Amino acid sequence: MAGRGAYELGTPMAFVTPSTTAEKYDVIVVGSGAGGGQAAYTLTMDGAKVLMIEAGRSYDPRMETPMFNTYDQAPLRGAGTPAKPFGYYDATIDGGWSVPNEPYTSASYEPGREFKWWRARMLGGRTNHWGRHALRNGPYDFKPYSRDGLGFDWPIGYEDVAPYYDKVEMLIGVYGNNNGLENTPDSPDGCLLPPPKARIGELFAAKHGKKINLPVIPLHRAVLTRPLDHKTIPAKLHPGNLRAQKIIAADMQNRAQCFWATACGRGCQIRANYQSTTVHLPPALDTGNLDIVANGMVREVTVDDHGKATGVVYFDKTTGMEHRAQARVVVLAASSAETARILLNSKSNRFPQGVGNSTGFVGKYIMDTVGADWGGQVPALENYASYNEDGAGGGHAYVPWWLYQQQQAGKLGFARGYHIEFGSGKGMPGGAPWVPDDGGRTNFGLKMKEDARRYYGSHFGFSGRGEMIPNDDSFCELDPTVKDKWGIPVLRFHWKWSQHEIRQAAHMQRTFADWIEAMGGKNQKAPDPDGTKAIQPGGFIIHEVGGTIMGGSPKNSVVNPAAQTWDVKNLFVADGGVFVSNADKNPTLTIMALAWRTADGILNQMRKGNL
Amino acid sequence: MPPRMDRRLAIKWMLAAGGAAMLARPRLLAGPDGTAAVPAGKGYGTDPDLMKPYKPGDFWPLTLTDAQRRDTAALCDIIIPAEGSHPSASAVGVTDFIDEWASAPYPDNVRDRPVILDGLAWVAAESQKRYGTSFADATAAQRLELCEVMAPEAAKDSDLHAAAKFFRRIRDLTSSGYFSTPPGMRDLGYVGNVPSATFDGPPADLIARLGLTDDVKW
Numbered sequence: 001m002a003g004r005g006a007y008e009l010g011t012p013m014a015f016v017t018p019s020t021t022a023e024k025y026d027v028i029v030v031g032s033g034a035g036g037g038q039a040a041y042t043l044t045m046d047g048a049k050v051l052m053i054e055a056g057r058s059y060d061p062r063m064e065t066p067m068f069n070t071y072d073q074a075p076l077r078g079a080g081t082p083a084k085p086f087g088y089y090d091a092t093i094d095g096g097w098s099v100p101n102e103p104y105t106s107a108s109y110e111p112g113r114e115f116k117w118w119r120a121r122m123l124g125g126r127t128n129h130w131g132r133h134a135l136r137n138g139p140y141d142f143k144p145y146s147r148d149g150l151g152f153d154w155p156i157g158y159e160d161v162a163p164y165y166d167k168v169e170m171l172i173g174v175y176g177n178n179n180g181l182e183n184t185p186d187s188p189d190g191c192l193l194p195p196p197k198a199r200i201g202e203l204f205a206a207k208h209g210k211k212i213n214l215p216v217i218p219l220h221r222a223v224l225t226r227p228l229d230h231k232t233i234p235a236k237l238h239p240g241n242l243r244a245q246k247i248i249a250a251d252m253q254n255r256a257q258c259f260w261a262t263a264c265g266r267g268c269q270i271r272a273n274y275q276s277t278t279v280h281l282p283p284a285l286d287t288g289n290l291d292i293v294a295n296g297m298v299r300e301v302t303v304d305d306h307g308k309a310t311g312v313v314y315f316d317k318t319t320g321m322e323h324r325a326q327a328r329v330v331v332l333a334a335s336s337a338e339t340a341r342i343l344l345n346s347k348s349n350r351f352p353q354g355v356g357n358s359t360g361f362v363g364k365y366i367m368d369t370v371g372a373d374w375g376g377q378v379p380a381l382e383n384y385a386s387y388n389e390d391g392a393g394g395g396h397a398y399v400p401w402w403l404y405q406q407q408q409a410g411k412l413g414f415a416r417g418y419h420i421e422f423g424s425g426k427g428m429p430g431g432a433p434w435v436p437d438d439g440g441r442t443n444f445g446l447k448m449k450e451d452a453r454r455y456y457g458s459h460f461g462f463s464g465r466g467e468m469i470p471n472d473d474s475f476c477e478l479d480p481t482v483k484d485k486w487g488i489p490v491l492r493f494h495w496k497w498s499q500h501e502i503r504q505a506a507h508m509q510r511t512f513a514d515w516i517e518a519m520g521g522k523n524q525k526a527p528d529p530d531g532t533k534a535i536q537p538g539g540f541i542i543h544e545v546g547g548t549i550m551g552g553s554p555k556n557s558v559v560n561p562a563a564q565t566w567d568v569k570n571l572f573v574a575d576g577g578v579f580v581s582n583a584d585k586n587p588t589l590t591i592m593a594l595a596w597r598t599a600d601g602i603l604n605q606m607r608k609g610n611l
Numbered sequence: 612m613p614p615r616m617d618r619r620l621a622i623k624w625m626l627a628a629g630g631a632a633m634l635a636r637p638r639l640l641a642g643p644d645g646t647a648a649v650p651a652g653k654g655y656g657t658d659p660d661l662m663k664p665y666k667p668g669d670f671w672p673l674t675l676t677d678a679q680r681r682d683t684a685a686l687c688d689i690i691i692p693a694e695g696s697h698p699s700a701s702a703v704g705v706t707d708f709i710d711e712w713a714s715a716p717y718p719d720n721v722r723d724r725p726v727i728l729d730g731l732a733w734v735a736a737e738s739q740k741r742y743g744t745s746f747a748d749a750t751a752a753q754r755l756e757l758c759e760v761m762a763p764e765a766a767k768d769s770d771l772h773a774a775a776k777f778f779r780r781i782r783d784l785t786s787s788g789y790f791s792t793p794p795g796m797r798d799l800g801y802v803g804n805v806p807s808a809t810f811d812g813p814p815a816d817l818i819a820r821l822g823l824t825d826d827v828k829w
Contacts, residue, residue, distance in 0.1 A: 057658070066661040068804055071791035073664035075655055077708060078791070081717040083657045093658045100657060197812030203823045259806035384817055390803035391810050429799055432786035441762040442779045444690045449697075449798070452790065456799050 016051075016291040018316050018323040025051040025291075025327040027602065028312055030298050030342065033125030034588045035575035035595040036333035037276030037284075038168070042599035044289035045244040048606070051325055053296040053314055055334070056094050056121030061128065061277050065091065065267040071430050078430055087430070091129040091267035091275075095120035101485035105492045112532070115366075115476075115493035116539035117337060123294060124277035125335065126542065129265045132221040132273050132394055133421070133586040134174045136165050138183030140404075141583035144469075147408070148415045150500070151469045152365075154580040155552040155561040158185070164593035166191050170233045171248070172274040172592070173255070175392065176220030184400040190232070193225045195396060196260075199389045201381060201424030201460065202397040208519040209399070212511070214420070219398040222274035222589075223264065228252040244287075251283040263428075264393035273393070296323075299488050300346040301330055301355050301571060309355070309571045312342075315486045329570045329602055329611050332548075333595065336577035337366065337476055340547035341491050343558075343565075344478050356565040361558045362548060363476040366493075367582035369543035370418065370466035371536035372505040372528075374512035377434070378521035381424070381458040389425045398422070401584055414503040418466030418584045420511070426457040434459060460516065464508030467584045468501050470546060474538070495538040506531030543587050545576035563598040570611050574598050653716035667704070667711030674714040679731050681747035683709050683781075686734070689758050690785040697798040705788035712784055723780060730777025734761075737774075 026048040029040045036052060043050050066089050071078035074088040081088075085096040094100075099119050106114045120126045139158040144151050162185070169191040176195050178186035195218035198206065206216035230252035234245035255278070256270040264273050271278040284290045295317040302310045302324065311326035332339040340363045346355040356362050401417030433452040435443045443451060473496035478489040509527035516523050528534035551557025554566035563578050565571045574595040576587050583590075605611045655670045667673060675683065684701040687709070691700035700706075712720055713727045734757065738746040742753045749757070761778035765771040789795040796804075818825055 064661060069661075069664065070793060070796070070804070072704065072708075072788075072793075075659075075665050075667075075670050076712060076715060076717075076720075077787055079719070081654065081715075081719070083654055083717075084659075088655075088659075089661060093661075095657070196810050197825065200813040200817055200821065200823075203813065203818065203825060204821055207823055258810075259808075260810040261804055261806050380821060384821075385814070386800040386802045387814055387817070388803045388805065388807065389813070426799075426801055426803075428804055429790045429796060429801055431791070432783045433790055433799060435786075437764075438762075440764050442764075442775070442782050444758065444762065444778075444782050445692065446694060448782070448786070449691060449694060452786065453798075453800055456801075 015285070016293055018293060018296070018314075018321065021051060021291060021293060021325055022049070023326070025049050025325070026606065027051075027329045027331055028053065028325055028327040029331045029333060029574070030312060031055075031125065031333035031335065031338070031575065032123050032281065032292070033127050033276055033333065033335065033575070034591045036331070037124065037127065037280030038592040038595035039331050039333055039574040039599045040290055041280040041284045042596050043603065044284045044287040045238060045247070046241065046603050047287075048289060048603065050284075050290050051327065052290060052292045053298055053312065053325065054123050054125075054292065054294050055297045055317070055338075056123060056125070056294065058292070058294040059093065059123040059128065059277060061091070061124075061267040061275055062269050062271070065269045067262045067266065067269050071428075086129065086265065089263075089266050091265060092120045092126075093122050095122065095126075102490070103482055103484060104490050105479045105482055107492055107494045112497060112535075112537075113495050114537060115495040116537055117491070117493065117544070118539065118542045119335065119338070123292070124275050124281070127274065127276040127588070128267050130588060131421075131586070132223055132264050134169070134172070134176075134220045134222045134274075134589040135419070135585035136185045136187070136220075137161070137583045137585050137590050138185050140183045141581060141585065144416070144581045150415050152549070152551070152556070152580045155550060161590070161593050161597065164596045165589065167237055167596055168589060168592045170228075171237055172222050172279050173224040173228050174220050174222050174589075175218070175225045177218050179215070179217045181215060181217070181400055181402075182404050190229075190236075192220070195219070196225055196392045198396055199391060199425050200384065201457070204378070204381065204519065205422060205424070205460065205515070206397065209515055211518045212514050213402065214399050214511075214515065215402050216397050216399055219395045219421075221392060221394055223392045223394070224255060224257045224272045225392065226257050228255065247283050247286045251286065254282075255279070258392050260388070260392065261390045262393055293325075297486055297488070298334065298342055299486070300342060301332070301568075303346070303348055303350060303355060303568060305350075307350055307568060309568050317486075320486070328606070329572065331572045331574050331598070331602070332577075333574040336545050336547045336575050336579070337491055339573055339575055339577045340476055341478070343548065345489055351567065355571065356548065356558050356567045358567050359554050361556070363491075365470035365546040365549050366474050366476055366544055367468045367470050367546045367579070368538050369541040369582060369584070369586075370464070370468050370497075370501045370504050371541040372464045372508040372531070372534040373536075374462045374509050374516075374527070375459060376512070376516035376521045376523055377455065377459050378424075378516070378519045379458070380520050383454050384457060386426055386457075390427065395421055395423055412503075412507065414500045414507065416467035416469060416500060416504065416584070418464045418504060418508060420508075421463045421465060422460060424457065424460045429456070460519070460521070462508075462512040462515070464505070464512070465541065465584055465586065466501070466504045466508065468582055469498060470549075470581065471496060471498055476547060493539075497535060497538070502531040502535055504531070505535035509534045543576075543582065545579035545582050545587050548573045548577035549580050550578040551580070562601045563594065564601070572598055572602060667707040671711075671714055671716060673707070673710040675710040675731075678735070678745065678747075679728075680706055680710060682731055682734055682745065685747040685754055686758070686781055687785045687788075689754055690782050691789045694798075698794050700785050700789045703789060703792040703794055705785055708788035709781070709784050726773075726777055726780050729773060730781065733774050733777065
């Protein structure tokens with residue numbers, strides 16, 4: 001077992017091997033990302049003995065993050081390859097759209113019907129490289145069906161989750177501020193850190209965005225713009241639990257504030273941003289209550305004759321050996337699709353269609369975020385004098401969805417909203433700077449260099465990130481024939497956008513093109529008028545949620561409002577699988593808030609002797 | 612890649628920015644079995660040591676001949692010549708980078724390899740034909756003249772189509788290779804990648820020149 005102070009530099013984070021796990025744990029948590037990390041944190045801080053099983057290898061960002069490396073120190077100048085799709089220095093290891101030995105399939109490979117599944121097989125999962133965008137869902141986002149008759153309402157509301165948003169923001173550290181905008185919740189005092197100043201391009205876009213009524217406000221991102229308040233926050237996070245307060249107070253002091261350099265996507269050695277591996281797991285390990293097995297590929301949840309979960313079966317990927325682990329409670333946080341896969345593969349006489357799947361909802365209603373992008377160049381920003389605008393390693397500003405009224409009045413032709421992420425400026429050049437053609441000729445020589453300097457920093461890139469409505473044609477199931485290296489049946493995905501998403505994508509590009517013009521720029525082409533070319537493939541935004549959705553009845557869902565499976569009362573889901581809708585807000589903060597809430601529920605039920 | 616951007620945004624920005632499209636582009640190559648894309652046993656694998664600085668040739672052998680490398684270096688230095696205190700492209704290792712690029716096992720590289728090799732062969736032959744010598748040994752005026760032949764856009768049915776495509780590709784690779792080095796970043800005007808105690812935002816004179824204020828509710 002890990003002891004106090006175990007999280008010392010150089011200490012490997014996987015503390016047990018399959019042969020040294022305890023006989024039995026209070027809780028097994030499958031997965032170590034946002035959901036698994038938060039669940040393990042909450043459970044161990046309150047004294048539960050937890051075994052975390054992660055399918056990838058151990059990973060320590062303090063030792064493995066290439067913070068200041070320049071691209072000329074990387075193979076191919078850091079370019080993306082199938083082995084490192086977002087570039088060599090992206091924090092993801094053993095991950096991407098394809099993972100060796102771990103296939104998946106699509107029922108169709110036609111455009112618009114294929115689903116791309118990103119995985120990161122490493123401790124901390126996708127939290128190591130994510131954009132750190134930490135937006136709260138608003139009240140509308142939990143009751144979408146009630147507003148427009150589409151999709152489903154959640155069985156819980158914003159007020160149920162708000163206290164956990166507060167806690168997560170205080171724990172991980174989120175910059176941003178309150179603007180009082182519709183369905184864009186304000187945080188109580190003491191939750192948010194001050195936003196960094198806007199960069200020049202962000203100020204320019206904010207001013208000229210007003211011409212087309214875009215509210216540009218500070219983004220919320222999980223980056224420390226100042227140290228966490230270790231004197232007052234711990235008592236708010238863990239009232240009455242002095243030991244937990246002491247552990248997290250100590251750990252908060254070991255996280256440095258941002259030093260305004262290097263991209264968050266590489267990870268953060270100084271622990272200034274949130275990754276499960278730098279924020280959730282260190283204090284959880286310090287409790288002495290957390291064991292982690294890395295390289296553990298979970299195949300199924302085991303269930304006894306009484307219909308209770310007893311633990312899991314997993315493969316040690318380093319040896320190929322099969323192992324079993326036992327616990328009073330099993331929490332799946334393997335990522336929404338992987339959690340669905342584990343449930344579907346957990347077949348027994350009692351649950352021939354898989355655990356949790358008695359009413360056939362496992363794998364149903366998977367959703368990604370709608371994505372469409374645009375770029376343009378703005379002459380007013382040519383040749384501005386350089387200043388260091390690396391900033392917080394990501395965006396400082398964004399546009400929340402601003403057309404609620406028009407949408408409610410039926411004026412837009414699509415039912416749900418999107419927010420806008422955008423960037424510009426003189427960031428670290430990673431490729432050839434844009435230059436125009438030289439009168440029908442490839443621009444080269446001193447003219448090309450002069451143009452590269454002139455246009456550097458004058459481009460804007462925009463990304464719309466919008467809500468997808470769940471539909472019957474977007475789901476995953478077990479492939480009838482394909483298995484992975486360990487003989488585990490793999491997922492087969494089905495995907496289809498509705499007109500709501502496709503029209504939304506067209507609206508995104510139209511808005512971006514208008515914004516470029518509002519800034520005095522020129523668009524190099526016309527936006528896609530109908531959206532079918534603009535919309536990104538399913539899964540491409542890597543916000544896939546659903547598949548084990550939450551509901552008020554087993555007739556329409558896999559888990560109840562406590563994220564407990566209807567089939568098996570000591571089996572819970574703590575990742576994005578429980579999402580009933582996928583608001584435009586990036587899902588990670590909500591995954592963490594729900595995981596904290598679910599873990600609190602488990603602790604209460606354990607104390608009452610119900611589990 | 613501008614570090615402030617969301618990764619996908621950065622990628623799209625670069626796609627929109629034309630010549631930069633080759634770098635950091637996500638690969639969508641999962642075949643029906645989802646694994647077809649990664650060349651097994653080649654490349655750097657999915658878990659390379661990110662902390663270690665690499666140089667071309669560390670992961671896969673460089674394959675250009677000495678003659679091809681000499682011509683490549685000469686091309687690079689016409690595309691990005693030395694300028695004042697700024698070095699030329701070949702002086703900061705761009706020849707090695709292009710050799711590495713043309714020799715790598717990944718799909719973009721495999722696709723670019725014939726463009727580069729055929730282009731170098733065309734340059735060598737054309738130089739012999741026109742000047743009776745290799746491109747690298749031709750005079751500065753002759754080298755520039757040949758680049759001017761390759762620079763104009765050329766229609767698909769033009770004799771110069773392949774040469775024009777090659778020249779555009781070499782220009783993009785040279786630019787990527789140069790501006791990603793510390794001297795190239797200085798040349799371009801990138802002044803980041805250094806830790807600071809505070810982030811002070813844009814300078815006041817810049818804000819004023821663009822008619823902006825920073826008194827928005829921030």
